Amino acid sequence: MNINPIIESYIDNKLLSDFSVGLICAVHKNSYLVYFNGNPLRGELSGRMQFSAESAMDYPTVGDYVYFQITEDQTSLIIHELIPRYSALKRKLAGKQIDYQLLGANIDVAFIIQSLDQNFNINRLDRYLVMINEAGITPKILLSKADLQTVGEIEQKIILIGKTYPDIEAVAFSNVDMLGLNSIKNMLLQDQTYCLLGSSGVGKTTLLNQLIGKNLLVTEAVREKDGRGRHTTSARQLIFLANGARIIDTPGMRELGNFGNEQGLSSTFAEIESLADSCRYNNCSHEHEVGCAVLNAVANGELAQQKLANFLKMRREAAHYDRSYLEQRQRDKEFGKMCKAVMKDRKKDRL
Numbered sequence: 001m002n003i004n005p006i007i008e009s010y011i012d013n014k015l016l017s018d019f020s021v022g023l024i025c026a027v028h029k030n031s032y033l034v035y036f037n038g039n040p041l042r043g044e045l046s047g048r049m050q051f052s053a054e055s056a057m058d059y060p061t062v063g064d065y066v067y068f069q070i071t072e073d074q075t076s077l078i079i080h081e082l083i084p085r086y087s088a089l090k091r092k093l094a095g096k097q098i099d100y101q102l103l104g105a106n107i108d109v110a111f112i113i114q115s116l117d118q119n120f121n122i123n124r125l126d127r128y129l130v131m132i133n134e135a136g137i138t139p140k141i142l143l144s145k146a147d148l149q150t151v152g153e154i155e156q157k158i159i160l161i162g163k164t165y166p167d168i169e170a171v172a173f174s175n176v177d178m179l180g181l182n183s184i185k186n187m188l189l190q191d192q193t194y195c196l197l198g199s200s201g202v203g204k205t206t207l208l209n210q211l212i213g214k215n216l217l218v219t220e221a222v223r224e225k226d227g228r229g230r231h232t233t234s235a236r237q238l239i240f241l242a243n244g245a246r247i248i249d250t251p252g253m254r255e256l257g258n259f260g261n262e263q264g265l266s267s268t269f270a271e272i273e274s275l276a277d278s279c280r281y282n283n284c285s286h287e288h289e290v291g292c293a294v295l296n297a298v299a300n301g302e303l304a305q306q307k308l309a310n311f312l313k314m315r316r317e318a319a320h321y322d323r324s325y326l327e328q329r330q331r332d333k334e335f336g337k338m339c340k341a342v343m344k345d346r347k348k349d350r351l
């Protein structure tokens with residue numbers, strides 16, 4: 001296994017007398033699959049690492065490089081420390097809880113997969129792009145199930161994608177008649193790490209099986225009544241292709257919440273950001289102000305109404321979650337302080 005040159009520069013050589021460096025290929029409930037010297041080994045976190053972790057970001061995820069030691073009986077390993085990441089793909093945890101979930105680390109290119117049938121949706125693409133741009137990862141769009149659409153229908157969608165995202169590479173493909181698969185294969189370079197993102201049932205795992213050249217991973221038919229997937233892939237895992245590219249398959253996402261991603265919003269909606277420079281007021285919300293260059297651009301057809309509406313929706317959502325997240329962290333901090341103070345008083349009583 002070649003270690004990525006950026007990661008190589010992050011490695012602390014002093015630690016190499018005691019530790020080896022491995023790559024996390026899968027995360028299970030309480031254990032990790034660590035790739036080292038061509039073999040996957042099962043590992044656990046050291047006690048120190050578990051106790052010092054403050055948030056989800058402090059735990060290893062798929063694509064992370066770690067320092068580890070092999071146990072004395074040579075059967076498993078103990079992970080001692082994370083090597084810094086050059087990219088971290090994260091989203092809001094699904095459900096009511098406001099926290100981050102790390103989807104992958106050290107990813108170079110993220111493929112957003114939408115099928116060309118009911119799953120095709122520009123607003124959802126924006127949502128994935130905000131997350132990917134926030135992490136500084138290169139996005140690419142793959143449109144699957146081309147075999148289910150006429151050439152005209154496919155063309156229409158490709159033109160729409162080209163207009164909406166002129167700088168993003170997009171390819172239509174089919175796992176059934178192999179259309180477009182060669183273009184995808186040509187995108188995959190040695191030592192680069194890719195991930196497959198998208199709703200359940202769009203064909204992420206089927207594509208990965210095609211790229212591996214055998215049915216290594218389980219796939220399942222979508223539901224007949226609404227074409228939705230059955231959440232077949234349940235854990236993220238990193239697979240090595242024969243040419244040395246690495247691909248992370250992920251479980252289909254039901255929802256993609258959005259917060260802590262100012263950078264992602266502004267680079268995904270760069271068009272709105274640059275129009276905003278000409279708004280009359282510095283703090284223009286682009287919702288109702290007189291002299292708003294963004295609203296003017298919508299009025300004269302330069303900016304799609306849908307784009308602005310989606311931007312405002314995601315910005316409102318992020319502001320709401322950002323506020324709640326901060327309040328929650330503040331409460332946790334105060335609770336921590338209070339606990340410490342109580343422990344101190346108890347100690348004094350005992351003295």
Ligand SMILES: Nc1nc2c(ncn2[C@@H]2O[C@H](COP(=O)(O)OP(=O)(O)OP(=O)(O)O)[C@@H](O)[C@H]2O)c(=O)[nH]1
Binds near residue numbers: 206231
């Ligand atoms: N017609 C058609 N069916 C496809 C294509 N790609 C995948 N499928 C089918 O779609 C179903 C779902 O495929 P999966 O690869 O399991 O989907 P997934 O995106 O991995 O789904 P999750 O693991 O649930 O997130 C399977 O029955 C596949 O055979 C395609 O290009 N065309």
Ligand SMILES: [Mg+2]
Binds near residue numbers: 204205232250251
């Ligand atoms: Mg899958």
Ligand SMILES: [Zn+2]
Binds near residue numbers: 279287292
């Ligand atoms: Zn404005």
